Amino acid sequence: MLLPEYIYITVGNLTKNGTRREYTVNCWKRAHSCDGTTRMTNLKPVDVAVIGGGWTGLLMAKEITEKTPLSVAVFERGGPHKTADYALTMDEVDYFIRLRMMQNIAEETITHRHSVGKPAVPMRQYGSFLPGTGVGGSGEHWGGLSFRYLPDVFTLRTHLTSKHGAAKLSPDLAVQDWGVTYDDLEPLYWKAEQLLGVSGKAGNLRGQKIEGGNIFEAPRQNEYPTPPLKYSYVSRLFEDAAKRLGYHPHPSPGATISQTYRNPDGVTRPGCEYCGHCQRFGCMIGAKAQPSNTLMPVLAGRSKFQLHTGSWVRRVVHKDGRATGIRFMNNEGQEFFQPAEIVVLASFTLNNVRLLSLSKIGTPYDSAVRKGTLGSHLTQQVQHTTRLFFDKPLNAFMGAGSLAIKFSDFDGDLGFSGAEEGLLRGGIFSVGSTGEGPIRSFGVMPSGVTSETWGSEWKRASMAWKDRVAGINMFGEHLSYWHNFMDLDPTYTDKFGDPLLRFTMDWTDHEHRQREFAAKIHAEVAREMGARFDATPPRRAPYDIVTYQGTHIQGGAVMGMSPHHSVVNRYLQHWDMPNVWVIGGSAFPHNAALNPTLTAMALTHWSADALIGRYLKHPEKLV
Amino acid sequence: MKRREFLTLPAAAIGGTLLYTLAGEPLRLKAQDGVVRVPLRFFTAAEARVIAAACERIFPSDASGPGATEAGVAVYIDRQLAGPYGRDKYRYTQGPWVESMPEHGYQGRETPQQTYRQGLKDLGDFAGLSMDEPIAKLKSMERSRFFQLLRTHTIEGMFCDPMHGGNAGLIGWQLVGYPGPRMSYREEVDKHFGEPWRPKPASLEQIMGRPGKLWEDEKD
Numbered sequence: 001m002l003l004p005e006y007i008y009i010t011v012g013n014l015t016k017n018g019t020r021r022e023y024t025v026n027c028w029k030r031a032h033s034c035d036g037t038t039r040m041t042n043l044k045p046v047d048v049a050v051i052g053g054g055w056t057g058l059l060m061a062k063e064i065t066e067k068t069p070l071s072v073a074v075f076e077r078g079g080p081h082k083t084a085d086y087a088l089t090m091d092e093v094d095y096f097i098r099l100r101m102m103q104n105i106a107e108e109t110i111t112h113r114h115s116v117g118k119p120a121v122p123m124r125q126y127g128s129f130l131p132g133t134g135v136g137g138s139g140e141h142w143g144g145l146s147f148r149y150l151p152d153v154f155t156l157r158t159h160l161t162s163k164h165g166a167a168k169l170s171p172d173l174a175v176q177d178w179g180v181t182y183d184d185l186e187p188l189y190w191k192a193e194q195l196l197g198v199s200g201k202a203g204n205l206r207g208q209k210i211e212g213g214n215i216f217e218a219p220r221q222n223e224y225p226t227p228p229l230k231y232s233y234v235s236r237l238f239e240d241a242a243k244r245l246g247y248h249p250h251p252s253p254g255a256t257i258s259q260t261y262r263n264p265d266g267v268t269r270p271g272c273e274y275c276g277h278c279q280r281f282g283c284m285i286g287a288k289a290q291p292s293n294t295l296m297p298v299l300a301g302r303s304k305f306q307l308h309t310g311s312w313v314r315r316v317v318h319k320d321g322r323a324t325g326i327r328f329m330n331n332e333g334q335e336f337f338q339p340a341e342i343v344v345l346a347s348f349t350l351n352n353v354r355l356l357s358l359s360k361i362g363t364p365y366d367s368a369v370r371k372g373t374l375g376s377h378l379t380q381q382v383q384h385t386t387r388l389f390f391d392k393p394l395n396a397f398m399g400a401g402s403l404a405i406k407f408s409d410f411d412g413d414l415g416f417s418g419a420e421e422g423l424l425r426g427g428i429f430s431v432g433s434t435g436e437g438p439i440r441s442f443g444v445m446p447s448g449v450t451s452e453t454w455g456s457e458w459k460r461a462s463m464a465w466k467d468r469v470a471g472i473n474m475f476g477e478h479l480s481y482w483h484n485f486m487d488l489d490p491t492y493t494d495k496f497g498d499p500l501l502r503f504t505m506d507w508t509d510h511e512h513r514q515r516e517f518a519a520k521i522h523a524e525v526a527r528e529m530g531a532r533f534d535a536t537p538p539r540r541a542p543y544d545i546v547t548y549q550g551t552h553i554q555g556g557a558v559m560g561m562s563p564h565h566s567v568v569n570r571y572l573q574h575w576d577m578p579n580v581w582v583i584g585g586s587a588f589p590h591n592a593a594l595n596p597t598l599t600a601m602a603l604t605h606w607s608a609d610a611l612i613g614r615y616l617k618h619p620e621k622l623v
Numbered sequence: 624m625k626r627r628e629f630l631t632l633p634a635a636a637i638g639g640t641l642l643y644t645l646a647g648e649p650l651r652l653k654a655q656d657g658v659v660r661v662p663l664r665f666f667t668a669a670e671a672r673v674i675a676a677a678c679e680r681i682f683p684s685d686a687s688g689p690g691a692t693e694a695g696v697a698v699y700i701d702r703q704l705a706g707p708y709g710r711d712k713y714r715y716t717q718g719p720w721v722e723s724m725p726e727h728g729y730q731g732r733e734t735p736q737q738t739y740r741q742g743l744k745d746l747g748d749f750a751g752l753s754m755d756e757p758i759a760k761l762k763s764m765e766r767s768r769f770f771q772l773l774r775t776h777t778i779e780g781m782f783c784d785p786m787h788g789g790n791a792g793l794i795g796w797q798l799v800g801y802p803g804p805r806m807s808y809r810e811e812v813d814k815h816f817g818e819p820w821r822p823k824p825a826s827l828e829q830i831m832g833r834p835g836k837l838w839e840d841e842k843d
Binding site: 087088089090091092093094097098099100104105106109112114119121122123124125127230231232233236271272273274275276277284392393395397398399403433437438439442443453454455456459460463466467491492493541542543544545546 | 680681682683685687688690708711712713714715716717719721723724725726727728729730758761765774777778779781782783784786787795796798799800801802804805806807808809811812813815816817818819820827830831833835836837838
């Protein structure tokens with residue numbers, strides 16, 4: 001299968017990855033004045049400037065260039081990506097361990113503190129989350145798990161209040177209704193699923209429950225575009241055990257598709273080969289949906305579309321309550337001003353929030369008085385993993401990012417009343433076969449086998465347990481709290497001297513209880529699978545920035561029904577600045593128990609429909 | 624440019640492996656008198672011998688199979704340290720530097736290169752120790768950052784793709800039954816349940832017919 005050659009319009013040089021044809025469309029001249037200082041160069045105006053070339057930014061660009069005659073320029077910090085380059089990246093050292101696809105953390109990172117008053121320190125090397133760089137962003141190295149959220153996620157404040165009574169909810173709890181409903185998003189979820197070709201099995205088709213699918217999912221109007229992936233040995237063991245225990249296991253919906261699929265845009269992708277190089281890797285055949293193999297083939301042929309790689313946006317420029325454009329630097333350190341009628345912030349959650357903060361758009365959240373909105377509602381993902389040890393080999397090097405069996409019996413607040421466990425929300429349970437490299441799990445063995453961590457005895461034990469290790473994982477819903485938020489760090493800066501974003505975040509009793517609940521379920525399933533496992537209860541440890549917990553950072557510029565509680569309105573239009581739109585994970589008022597990408601894309605469709613259908617006719621506040 | 628240093632290894636382990644010099648020139652190693660001389664990028668020859676001896680204690684060649692020496696682990700570490708990783712090119716290194724809690728990870732100033740130089744000083748004449756002295760020496764250093772890195776890098780060097788300098792002759796992959804990167808397991812993934820399936824290992828270059836672009840070879 002051949003994808004069209006992409007056309008990258010670049011300002012200055014492409015990055016070192018750049019091997020594509022270079023076009024310079026905008027008229028500009030080199031900006032160095034005689035004394036060697038640099039001044040800003042003005043570019044020719046565009047209608048829409050989109051910041052960030054990942055799933056949401058490129059999807060917004062695709063919608064606008066499809067349905068309007070507007071010109072759209074996307075600004076991406078990193079370089080281009082294409083499918084053919086990924087074959088040579090099946091390398092555990094460079095990509096899984098050294099994290100070669102991620103943003104250069106030397107240039108920009110975050111700082112973290114557990115609570116107000118404590119000193120924040122920088123995340124000096126990646127750990128708890130992994131933001132990607134280049135065209136496609138994290139959508140290039142993701143695993144592809146593509147779920148819809150439960151309907152009550154979008155109306156969580158109303159739901160919890162009616163279930164428990166307002167008096168029972170902690171005053172620290174910041175969850176709120178999103179301003180959209182599942183019914184609003186259902187057709188848009190379907191559009192996103194078709195775009196990606198999501199593999200899966202419906203468990204609730206127009207209200208009819210179907211065994212084998214996720215019977216707890218909200219009603220879907222359509223079966224998944226492609227059938228589920230194959231089973232691995234360990235996923236079969238897990239499914240059988242879960243069934244015997246009365247749970248309702250189902251294959252995970254995933255964007256690593258099971259068979260050749262042509263999407264409504266005419267883009268054809270092949271089925272997965274189960275090579276086991278998904279998470280932290282790009283897909284060498286395009287079976288895993290990535291912006292580079294799904295959106296770029298469509299966008300590359302559109303005359304009104306431009307993509308500026310190597311372009312680091314530093315400010316949204318505004319005057320009298322409206323954005324006038326963006327300021328960005330190219331890889332040579334030259335600065336440009338791109339005038340635009342509409343500015344769409346579509347970068348990773350953290351950068352959306354930081355750019356708004358640096359640009360002084362909106363009211364920063366003040367945790368002391370719980371007033372202001374920008375930076376509030378920071379959430380991640382509550383996770384607990386229990387290692388399983390088997391007496392037979394698993395051939396775990398085979399797999400796919402979305403090859404996982406899950407049961408959703410405890411998603412949302414299903415399966416428990418909430419009172420006895422002290423839990424408001426639960427999570428989903430899964431065993432995945434994502435493909436295991438030989439380095440990452442060497443030396444993992446049941447406790448008590450040996451106390452040595454090196455030398456002959458350790459080597460023998462490590463070899464004996466190699467390929468006999470799997471993990472059962474709970475992905476829990478992370479509620480938002482008033483004490484978890486983002487703001488600008490007073491001390492540390494990025495490579496340009498701009499302040500870093502600061503996290504103030506810690507786990508609460510609720511998340512510890514979610515993990516303790518998970519450990520009980522894990523033990524039950526592990527026993528039924530006939531596996532040895534580590535029965536130590538989870539440690540009530542503080543939030544850490546070292547252990548990977550999912551690149552599912554949400555919030556900071558959340559959506560809602562009132563400017564007092566949200567940064568953007570229900571259409572993801574900024575409350576204070578009608579021509580600024582902020583899309584992606586930053587809009588989520590809390591994090592559901594599921595991977596966020598599909599919801600971020602459904603919300604992008606929702607936002608694009610409002611921008612195109614209503615805002616362009618009357619370019620003012622929609623609410 | 625400093626004098627070129629070499630690490631001498633048994634030819635049985637690494638002979639015939641295609642290595643690349645820092646300048647990117649391919650270098651086909653030939654066994655001479657039963658040994659090969661691998662050009663070093665970061666270590667001196669004496670340092671490389673000490674590191675190789677320490678790695679051998681961490682992952683020994685013994686009755687359960689070959690170890691760090693046969694796999695060329697010291698060569699792997701030498702290249703990692705000489706590359707961007709070794710000098711913290713992709714780490715946030717702006718101050719102020721503060722000590723913090725374990726949940727904030729390594730906050731130290733030292734680059735991996737500096738940690739190794741200090742660790743080498745602490746190891747002293749490690750290669751010259753006899754009997755149980757090397758093990759006692761490493762035991763005494765177990766909690767140090769240097770030892771933690773050395774242990775991690777030894778495992779990496781045992782099981783990395785051989786293009787990185789370790790896992791010579793795919794010896795590490797043979798040891799644990801890892802087949803290497805493959806284009807497809809479509810016909811195999813849902814078979815062999817409960818049985819070991821161990822196809823003959825192949826490296827990325829053997830599979831793709833061309834070498835990868837290694838991060839450690841990145842020029843500044």
